[in-house]
Amino acid sequence: MATTVHEPPQIETFEPRVSDAGNGGWKNLLPADGDLRAVKDYSPPPASTAIWVGLFGITMMFAAFTSALIVRQGASLDWQHLSVPPILYFNTVLLLLSSVTLELSRKPIARYMGGLRSEVKNPGLWLYVTLFLGIMFVAGQYLAWRQLIAKGLYIWTNPNSGFFYVLTAAHAVHILGGLGGLLHVIRKLNAGVLRRSTLVATARYWHYMDVLWIYLLILLWVKL
């Protein structure tokens, strides 16, 4: 009696789908044999998808700026070589370091959020370091602009300087956005409600800003 196993209620199975998508997953939430009860519930966390979407948009924006630069260069007779202020290289190192420190922050945070609260003293430490390095990067960019101005190169002086300011400023604005994201993560961590997907998305954004910066640096160095 207690060991009788009842058959699950019969539902009419309909035609098995010839589906090219796999079992569960976000492509097709219905498995090939049609039994809904077996559907896995996985779909990627929205923050993950959203950050890729956002990064794509940002890529398109800088692609537009790049094509504007190339066309403008082709159209003009007033292109004058601009040497990249050396402080930019120092700023680059800061930014790359900040990516490293961001990655370093993930293990203590994972341990902290995973339940080992008492063992992890200061889970957000590396986040603060990242934040600091990010702020130093923006400050360094500002210094670079000051250096250009001291040489008499304003945004209107020639198209090279124009693009220099536009590209570095656009990137810096997005870094500020990233700093906002880091603050958000820190806030959530301190409240103990940080989700892994939030941290992953923020980290992805931050690393992308690195890659974008390297691209811009090369572009400025080669083209301007």
Add this chain to the structure above:
Amino acid sequence: MAKFFAVTIVVIAIASAIPIILHTWGPPVDISTHGALIDEQTSDTMVEAGVSFLAAQFVLAFFIWKFSSRGPGAKILYFPGGAKGLVAAAFLLVGTEVLALGVFGTKAWATIYFTPPAADALPVQVQAGQFAFYFRYPGPDGKFGPLHPDKIDEASENFFGLDTTNDPDSKDDIVTAELAIPANREIHLLMHSKDLGHSFFVRELRVQQDFVPGLDVSLHFTATKPGKYEIVCTQLCGLGHYNMKAYLEVMAPEDFDKWIKQQAALQ
């Protein structure tokens, strides 16, 4: 209501087609040597577009008429050939149609843009600026003098900014407010913008081309019929855009020679 709708669609479709078939409104007679290709391309397209338009509207109307009064028990029918057939038909019919239009249309475009101007074409420069066209002929030396934008002065009628004192080539340049050309001789039109985007459109000549500030573009064409035709600006250039026009005078060659001598004397 559905049947009335179907009839309305048919009536509107036919009413729309009537002015086209009757050529009630259309471009003026072509006076150019390249225009026939454009006009032919347009008529071919009109036939294809017209047939597609009427067929689609009629079939839509017919289906609305036929299938709007079926009861709830009526059987759902499938269009013969189904989606596959329709997609295949669309690809084949429209695909060949547009391919044909595209391929044959390149000839008209190539004639205008991919052939260089003839060696003995008459060069004329047109300058567009808010809100007038001015024209310049190179004069007997056949050369245009350089332009000095800082010397442009409307008051003294130095529209192009020529420096006749210091530039020898400018001395014999002839500046006019209308474009006179000899019939049956190729004209090489050099287009220069003084300030903003403008466009040069002569319907009878089957010519329309934007000026690009900072980049001098050029066109070549030959007019065949003497007469007076309007040149209008078609690129929005400010408040006077609607009024920005000049006249194209196509003259017999002897009349043109007389005219150009008169203009030279007036410089």
Add this chain to the structure above:
Amino acid sequence: MHDMSANAAQHHAPTSFIRKHVFSLDHKVIGLQYYGLALVAVFIGMVLSWFMRIHLGWTNFAIPGLQLLSKNGAPGGIMTPEYYLQLMTMHGTIMVFFVLTTAPFAAFGNYFLPIQVGAEDMPFPHFNMMSFWVTFVGFLVLCSAFFVSDGPPLSGWTAYAPLSAVGAVAGPGQGTGQVLWATAIGIFCIGQLLGSLNFITTTLDMRVKGLSLMRLPLSAWAWFITSCMGLTAFAVLLPAGILLILDHVAGTSFFIPSNLVINDQLQAHSGGSTLLWQHLFWFFGHPEVYIAIIPGMGIVSHVLITNMRRPMLSHRTLIYSMGALAVLSYMVYGHHMFVSGMNPFSSLAFSFPTLVITIPSTIVVVIWVGSLYGSRLRINTASLFALGFISMFVSGGVSGFFLAQPSIDIMLHATYFVVGHFHLVMAVAAIFGIFSGTYFWFPKMFGRMMNDTLGKVHFWLTFVGAYCIFMPFHYLGMAGNVRRYQAFVDDYLQPLIPLHKFITVAAVLTGLAQFIFLYNLIHSRFWGEKAPLNPWEGTSLEWSTPSSPPPHNNFGAELPVVYHDPYQYGVETASGADYVMQTSPEQIKGGHDEP
């Protein structure tokens, strides 16, 4: 059950008025806010078009009250030439951005996409709220251009450089007005990018159990495809706008070449490229018009299927075709620039994809019409507008055959032929999509039916009126009537003025008919006949919500589970109904489940 709450930002039903109706995180409220914004915008845009049309028919006519809008622009009510262009610019900008992108996509999409995928809300409600308010601020900034001393810009919604870049020296409104315009557009771009973020993530990540991508209704697919396009297109318009503003305020010369002499002053700029603006603008601009029409296609497909009582002949084909339109739309943008002075080889290169894009457009139409065959078509206001959409889309589309060919474009560029073409597809077809969606989804949004008699009157007046307005534009264009002229002074234009007068009368009458719609909207909202939960016997998820309007979390205590493809119509069910809802576990023979 899928733990949606872990992913969806949890928010409890708000209680305060501000949280419920003003700064709401609820996608339904945000959708209605966008709709309200579009409604205000379309009436402003329509009145602007009346001013334009009256001036074109009767150039020296004093429009009573116009001098209140602008003392300088319309002294005594008589419009100056520059003011015509300024009103025209604002008409185009308001309509394209704040009506055609906002209503079919942001308004209906925000309201119904989460419901159609079975979600409680968008995954980022704060971003969603921000996207509306950012768009709203953009609208305010744009409208403020009316009230600055020199007025709004006169360079058209396309704002070609150098006219749009050199500043006030080029004409009234080109200084502050143009900067405000560019700022408003930039703000709008940011709002749309935030919106796209939510739409894409909702479609990919928030679908309920059993809802595969192929089981999404066509309206959901249309919103998804449109949001992908928006992400790409607006991300290019924003930098273009920034560079334009810099040319105005920072003395740069991105779009301004050297040696320009305007108003007898040699401009200090040098080296910029005017064609660069056109490339950047049209790279955005062409996808933008597909952003305007694709949601309409999705809505119309959805409405038609419900009213035909059968699914489309091929669900997938419509999805792939909309996708093809989206992808191809990026390759064709140069057809706006055939005679712009760009390399003539490029013109041919752009012409081929432009001709090819006819194919998916045709496929969409033949599938719609082919699905009508053998259907059990129901006629109501929503289906009338949907069928009207097909007629209008065909009419507007065939004129594209001409404009796609550079050689023919020589005669038709910048004429009323182009204006007729884009008004038929955008101002009419896309608007018909909005109307169809409104009449169709009103019962779900407000729990009441719109008055169907008034709706039909609205339809008839609009359908016939719109053809009377815009079909003649093509004839004008073929006769060479140039566009963006505030008056017709050229010799050859004189005989065409009577046709313009006819169009103006049609425009005013058709515009007045829209007040029937407005009245119907408002009256039905408060006093309309109470609607059943599923008045159209629809199958998709929005019709399975427990109430109309849906509760705060859309589905009440439990999220639905989806068992079927979206359009199980024309089937035999146990209860005798000819449809099975997506959420119904009933298995049916002869179902249309797609492999």
